[in-house]
Amino acid sequence: MTALADLHHADEPLLLPNAWDHASAAALAAAGFRAIGTTSLGVAAAAGVPDGASAIRDETLRLALALGTEPFLLSVDAESGFSDDPEEVAEFARELAAVGAVGINLEDGLGPVTRHAAKIAAVKSAVPGLFVNARTDTYWTGDGDRRETLARLDTYQQAGADGVFVPGLTDPAEITTLVRHLDVPLNILYSPTGPSVAHLTDLGVRRVSLGSLLYRRSLGAALEMLADIRVGRPPHGTVPTYADVQAFGGSNPAGQSETGCTAS
Known part of the structure; x- marks a missing residue:
């Protein structure tokens, strides 16, 4: 089991903050976080392109290169792998691992289940030690259908995923259903209006990601400060x-x- 995998089986779930550049990652590491993810929204916004459009392959690799040798475990948000070709996704995973990443997050975007499973299998074959967190968007951009969610997660587990991610899911009963069904750790995206980290822990969640929350809050804080300065507060x-x-x-x-x- 890898060091990142170990953190999914510790006494407390892995609380994973997501960085968007070197400074944000360094600040999070200085705050004591042993593992840090990246946020594709933050990387895409900095590049002036939409998130989820497979437009930030190079920017993502450059960020991984900047962070991969730092003293924390790095998991990279790679959108859908920046390709529909499983072998191309596997090659990108090799490049990430070569610069020090130990985990990758791959989203299905509600594309074909078999295609996403093939990407997962190709990555695990190419880089067996890379922790693959397989994301389904059934609750993020879909209609939150439990049956489809379970079917997709089953397929991704069978393809070799080390963990599965269901962003947008906040209902405690639904989370419990997934935890009881799964053989791999469940990752939930923290929501300020959803269950607390303590509650998610009690439900059996093993990884809690912050996604783009810190990046969006940093932009909000900058605008709030500017508004104060403008009016003399x-x-x-x-x-x-x-x-x-x-x-x-x-x-x-x-x-x-x-x-x-x-x-x-």
């Missing part, structure tokens, strides 16, 4: 110092701005 919230952020990057001399001037 003292801004609220935690603001890392210039030196703090420099430390996350580690590339420029401390105290020097991009123009070479001392930062205030």
